[in-house]
Amino acid sequence: MVAWAKQGHEAAFRELVRRYERPLFSLLYRMVRDRALAEDLAQETFIKVLNGIGSYNPQFKFSSWIFKIANNAAIDHLRKRDLDTLSLDGSPHATTPEEMHATALQLGDRGESPLAELEARELGGAIEQAIARLRPEYRACILLRHVEGFSYEEIAATLELPLGTVKTYIHRARNELRGYLGDRRE
Amino acid sequence: MTDLRLQHLTPDETELWAQGLLPAARELHLASCGECRVVGDRERKLFRELAQLPRFAPEFGFVERIMARVRIPTPSGSHLGPDPDS
Numbered sequence: 331m332v333a334w335a336k337q338g339h340e341a342a343f344r345e346l347v348r349r350y351e352r353p354l355f356s357l358l359y360r361m362v363r364d365r366a367l368a369e370d371l372a373q374e375t376f377i378k379v380l381n382g383i384g385s386y387n388p389q390f391k392f393s394s395w396i397f398k399i400a401n402n403a404a405i406d407h408l409r410k411r412d413l414d415t416l417s418l419d420g421s422p423h424a425t426t427p428e429e430m431h432a433t434a435l436q437l438g439d440r441g442e443s444p445l446a447e448l449e450a451r452e453l454g455g456a457i458e459q460a461i462a463r464l465r466p467e468y469r470a471c472i473l474l475r476h477v478e479g480f481s482y483e484e485i486a487a488t489l490e491l492p493l494g495t496v497k498t499y500i501h502r503a504r505n506e507l508r509g510y511l512g513d514r515r516e
Numbered sequence: 517m518t519d520l521r522l523q524h525l526t527p528d529e530t531e532l533w534a535q536g537l538l539p540a541a542r543e544l545h546l547a548s549c550g551e552c553r554v555v556g557d558r559e560r561k562l563f564r565e566l567a568q569l570p571r572f573a574p575e576f577g578f579v580e581r582i583m584a585r586v587r588i589p590t591p592s593g594s595h596l597g598p599d600p601d602s
């Protein structure tokens with residue numbers, strides 16, 4: 331499929347988008363928790379990937395390559411947003427990602443729009459909220475592992491992290507998730 | 517072998533157990549160790565919840581919005597624009 335797309339077949343491009351649109355969008359949506367933004371980031375990712383397909387190195391798994399670009403886009407965005415949040419509200423107390431996230435949500439309040447309702451429905455469950463409380467690096471690892479079924483080695487290649495770091499992140503993330511979910515159940 | 521029966525499960529083994537992939541020899545430890553079973557049960561519960569996470573779809577027309585912005589190379593090196601029909 332990728333080889334075919336490399337030769338410039340439009341149908342192959344479309345097929346690649348169709349194959350990866352849900353996985354990629356789901357990862358981005360859970361990373362940024364904003365549908366419109368996740369779609370923008372997913373579009374940017376696909377455009378970058380398809381326009382750069384000539385330089386794709388087949389020694390690297392295609393899924394790793396495309397998820398790497400998507401994850402970098404999400405992380406870049408989250409970093410920028412955290413900086414904006416800090417400079418806008420100047421709150422030195424917003425030190426953890428979830429505090430920054432809470433502040434950012436207030437700033438970008440979109441009220442009771444149908445989109446906001448959809449987001450609340452899709453990402454409002456206990457497990458989704460627990461995932462949202464993880465730091466972005468942990469969140470990406472957990473999503474790649476449990477939603478996309480990546481192996482530890484694939485996650486390491488995708489996120490360009492040592493294998494041991496990926497394992498540590500995932501074990502810590504699961505401990506945190508169990509803690510957050512336990513809080514709610516008690 | 518007897519050593520293995522006495523050793524608590526490592527986090528990796530707990531993960532294997534949660535996925536139903538733990539070797540039988542290590543299952544023997546689990547059968548006799550309440551501590552590992554508690555940890556394992558909590559892990560399994562979390563795994564189940566994570567496994568049920570759905571994938572979400574972008575808004576209708578996503579493919580077209582991308583194709584409108586992509587350069588499609590042709591073997592001759594020239595570029596096609598978006599499909600005139602779309």
Ligand SMILES: [Zn+2]
Pocket residue numbers: 523524525545549550551552553
């Ligand atoms: Zn034990």
